[in-house]
Amino acid sequence: MAKSNNPSVSSKVQLGEVVVLRLDGLDSLVARLTALGFETKGPVVRDGAVVPGPITGVADLPVGVHDEQAPGSYRLTRGDDGRLFDWAVGPGSWKAEFFPPSQEVWRAVKVGDSMQFTESAPLAPLAIVGARPCETAALDVLDRVLKDGAHRDPVYADRREGAFVAVVECATPASTCFCSSMGTGPGIEGGFDLALTEIDDARGHRFVVRAGSDAGVEVLSVLAHEEALDEDLEARGRVLDQAAARMGRQLQTEGLASLLARNVEHPRWADVAERCLSCANCTLVCPTCFCSDVRDTSDLDGTLERRRVWSSCFDLEHSYLHGGAVRTSASSRYRQWMTHKLSTWWDQFDTSGCVGCGRCIAWCPVGIDITEEAAFIAASDGATPANAVSKASAP
Amino acid sequence: MTPVVHRVVGRIQETDDVTTLCLEPVTGARMDFRPGQFNMLSAFGVGEAAISLSSAPGDRGPLRHTVRDVGAVTRALCQRDVGDLIGVRGPFGSDWQVPQRTVGTAVKDVRDTVVIAGGIGLAPLRGAVHELVAASHGGGGRVFLLVGAREPSQLVFNDDMEAWARDGARVLVSVDRASPQWHGRVGLVTALLSDAGFDPANCRALLCGPEIMMRFTARALVDMGVAPEAILVSLERNMQCGLGWCGHCQLGPFLLCRDGPVVPYAGIVSQLLTERER
Numbered sequence: 001m002a003k004s005n006n007p008s009v010s011s012k013v014q015l016g017e018v019v020v021l022r023l024d025g026l027d028s029l030v031a032r033l034t035a036l037g038f039e040t041k042g043p044v045v046r047d048g049a050v051v052p053g054p055i056t057g058v059a060d061l062p063v064g065v066h067d068e069q070a071p072g073s074y075r076l077t078r079g080d081d082g083r084l085f086d087w088a089v090g091p092g093s094w095k096a097e098f099f100p101p102s103q104e105v106w107r108a109v110k111v112g113d114s115m116q117f118t119e120s121a122p123l124a125p126l127a128i129v130g131a132r133p134c135e136t137a138a139l140d141v142l143d144r145v146l147k148d149g150a151h152r153d154p155v156y157a158d159r160r161e162g163a164f165v166a167v168v169e170c171a172t173p174a175s176t177c178f179c180s181s182m183g184t185g186p187g188i189e190g191g192f193d194l195a196l197t198e199i200d201d202a203r204g205h206r207f208v209v210r211a212g213s214d215a216g217v218e219v220l221s222v223l224a225h226e227e228a229l230d231e232d233l234e235a236r237g238r239v240l241d242q243a244a245a246r247m248g249r250q251l252q253t254e255g256l257a258s259l260l261a262r263n264v265e266h267p268r269w270a271d272v273a274e275r276c277l278s279c280a281n282c283t284l285v286c287p288t289c290f291c292s293d294v295r296d297t298s299d300l301d302g303t304l305e306r307r308r309v310w311s312s313c314f315d316l317e318h319s320y321l322h323g324g325a326v327r328t329s330a331s332s333r334y335r336q337w338m339t340h341k342l343s344t345w346w347d348q349f350d351t352s353g354c355v356g357c358g359r360c361i362a363w364c365p366v367g368i369d370i371t372e373e374a375a376f377i378a379a380s381d382g383a384t385p386a387n388a389v390s391k392a393s394a395p
Numbered sequence: 396m397t398p399v400v401h402r403v404v405g406r407i408q409e410t411d412d413v414t415t416l417c418l419e420p421v422t423g424a425r426m427d428f429r430p431g432q433f434n435m436l437s438a439f440g441v442g443e444a445a446i447s448l449s450s451a452p453g454d455r456g457p458l459r460h461t462v463r464d465v466g467a468v469t470r471a472l473c474q475r476d477v478g479d480l481i482g483v484r485g486p487f488g489s490d491w492q493v494p495q496r497t498v499g500t501a502v503k504d505v506r507d508t509v510v511i512a513g514g515i516g517l518a519p520l521r522g523a524v525h526e527l528v529a530a531s532h533g534g535g536g537r538v539f540l541l542v543g544a545r546e547p548s549q550l551v552f553n554d555d556m557e558a559w560a561r562d563g564a565r566v567l568v569s570v571d572r573a574s575p576q577w578h579g580r581v582g583l584v585t586a587l588l589s590d591a592g593f594d595p596a597n598c599r600a601l602l603c604g605p606e607i608m609m610r611f612t613a614r615a616l617v618d619m620g621v622a623p624e625a626i627l628v629s630l631e632r633n634m635q636c637g638l639g640w641c642g643h644c645q646l647g648p649f650l651l652c653r654d655g656p657v658v659p660y661a662g663i664v665s666q667l668l669t670e671r672e673r
C-alpha cells in the first residue's frame with residue numbers, strides 16, 4: 001500500500017525543498033499573493049482560448065480544459081477530469097503583461113518657454129500563477145533586450161523585477177510544441193519563485209511544489225502543505241517523461257544559426273513567400289518578438305503624447321528608410337523573421353530568439369511551420385535559385 | 396526616454412531639401428559626443444527621427460544636425476524656425492574613432508585619412524573632418540576628402556570644404572551630372588581615388604553615402620591595397636528608439652543603433668553590402 005503524505009502543516013520551507021500542495025493549497029496561494037498586494041493573474045479561458053487573465057482562485061483556472069493544436073489550428077475541448085493545466089500555451093503570452101501592446105511613454109505640456117514631461121507611471125507588481133516553462137524562458141529572452149542591455153526599459157524592468165512567478169510544468173504538450181529541442185521545457189529547474197507539477201494518481205489530485213527564491217520560500221511557508229515523498233518525486237518524473245515523449249515537433253538546433261546565415265539566397269524563401277500572407281500573426285503571438293513603433297500625437301489642448309506600440313517585421317513600413325521600404329518582398333520579410341529568431345538573435349543577444357512554444361505554427365492562418373522550414377533548408381543546405389532543388393526531392 | 400529640450404538658434408538652408416539646425420539646450424550644458432554618433436530629434440507632435448551630429452565636439456558653437464526632408468518627421472524638422480523647440484535624445488551609437496584634439500599632446504596616429512562621402516553622407520563626417528584637419532596641424536596624418544554628389548546643387552558644406560582645403564586638406568569633388576556653371580570633375584567618386592595621393596598602405600578610410608557607393612568605393616580601396624580593417628562605413632536603417640529596443644534598425648547580426656552606425660568594413664559588413672535585402 002502506498003504511503004500517505006504527512007498531514008498538512010504550515011512550516012518553514014527551505015530553498016529547493018519539495019513539498020505537496022492540494023487544491024485548497026493552490027487556492028490559498030492565489031489568495032495569499034493577492035493579499036500581499038500583487039495583481040494576481042493566471043491562465044483563464046476567454047473567447048475559446050487559454051490566455052492570461054485575472055484570477056481569484058482555482059475556480060478561475062481552465063478546469064477540465066484541454067486543447068488540440070496543429071499548424072493553422074487551435075481548439076479547446078472540455079473533459080470532466082478536473083485537471084487544471086492539461087493544455088499547451090494559447091495565443092496570449094505573458095509578454096503583454098510586461099511589455100504592453102500599446103503603452104504611453106510620456107506626456108508633455110508646454111510650460112513657459114520650455115516643456116514639461118511626465119513619464120508613464122509604473123505598473124502594479126504582478127504575480128503569475130500558471131506560466132509554462134517556455135514562457136518564463138521567453139521572459140528571460142526579453143530581459144536581454146529590454147532590461148539587461150545598455151539601456152534599461154524602466155517600466156518593463158521594474159515590473160519584471162517585482163513579479164512573482166509560479167510556473168506549472170507541462171504534462172500535455174501540443175503537436176505544435178518543441179520546447180524539448182530548445183531546452184526550455186517541459187520541466188523547469190530554475191528562474192522561478194515556485195515551480196509546480198500537477199499530478200493526479202491513486203494518491204489524489206495534488207501539486208509537487210519547489211521553491212526557487214526567497215519570495216517563493218516565504219509564500220510557500222505560510223500555506224498548508226505536506227512533505228513530499230519519494231512517490232511524489234517519481235510521479236513528477238513520469239509526468240515529465242511522458243510530456244517529452246509526446247512533444248509534437250522538434251528542431252535540430254545544432255549548427256542552425258550558421259546554416260541560416262549562409263543560406264540567404266536559398267530558394268525556400270521564395271517558396272515560403274508564396275504561402276505567407278504577411279499577416280504578422282506569428283509575431284503577435286510570439287512571446288519573444290519585441291519590435292515596436294514609437295508614435296507621437298498631440299491633443300487639441302496642446303498635450304503631447306508619445307506611445308510605444310507593438311509592430312512587426314512583416315509590415316512593409318517596418319524597414320521604411322527615406323521614401324521606401326528596405327525589405328519589399330514577402331520572402332525577405334519571412335527570411336528576416338526566421339533568421340532573426342534562430343540565427344542573428346544569437347549575435348545580438350547571445351541566445352536563441354525562439355523558445356519552441358509553437359504558437360507561430362498554430363496561429364499562422366496558412367500553417368507555416370518554423371521547424372519544417374528550418375528542416376527543409378538544413379536538408380538542402382547551399383541551394384540557390386540557380387541550382388534549386390526540386391520540391392519533390394526534399395523532405 | 397524623455398528628450399532634452401533644445402532651442403533652434405540658427406538654421407542653414409544647405410540645398411533645396413537639406414537644412415542644418417543649430418541647437419542649444421534650453422537649460423543645462425551642451426552634450427558630449429564623438430563624430431559619427433547620432434541623436435533622436437523630436438519634432439514635437441509629429442515624431443522622432445535619427446539624425447547624425449554634423450558639428451565637431453571641439454567646436455564652441457551649438458550642436459548641428461543636418462536633415463534631409465524625406466518624410467513627415469524630417470520635413471517638420473526642416474521647417475522648424477529659429478526660436479522653436481526640438482527634443483534631443485542621445486548621443487547614440489558608435490563613432491569614427493578619429494584622433495581626439497587634446498591640447499598640448501601629440502597625436503599618436505599619423506596615418507593618412509581618406510574621407511569619402513556621397514551626397515548628404517558628408518553630414519556625419521563633417522565633425523570628423525574638422526577634428527582630423529585640426530589634428531593634422533598637431534602632428535596627425537594628412538587628410539583627403541573625396542566628395543561625390545548627383546548634381547552640383549546637391550553639394551553640402553561648400554564653405555567648409557573651401558576652409559578645409561585652405562587648412563591643408565586635399566579636397567576633391569565630383570558630380571554625376573554637371574550644370575552649365577560647373578567647372579569641376581564629372582563622374583563617380585571612385586574615379587577620384589587614384590588622383591587623391593594618399594598612401595594606401597598606411598591610411599584609414601571613412602565612408603558614408605548610399606550603400607551602393609560604399610560597396611564600390613570600399614572594393615576599389617581594397618584593390619588599391621587598403622586593408623579592409625582600415626575601412627569604416629556608416630550604415631543606416633529605420634530607427635525608432637536609439638536604445639536597442641524597437642528592432643527596426645536590424646541589419647543581419649547588427650542592431651545599428653547599438654552596434655553602428657559606424658562599423659568596420661572587414662568581414663560580415665563587406666558581405667552584407669553585397670547581399671540583397673529586398
Ligand code: SF4
Pocket residue numbers: 282285286287288289341353354355356357358359360361370
Ligand atoms: S518563433 Fe514560434 S515557436 Fe519560437 S518562440 Fe516564437 S512563437 Fe514560439
Ligand code: SF4
Pocket residue numbers: 275276277278279280281282283314360363364365366367368
Ligand atoms: S508566417 Fe504565417 S502567421 Fe507569419 S506572417 Fe506569414 S502567414 Fe502570417
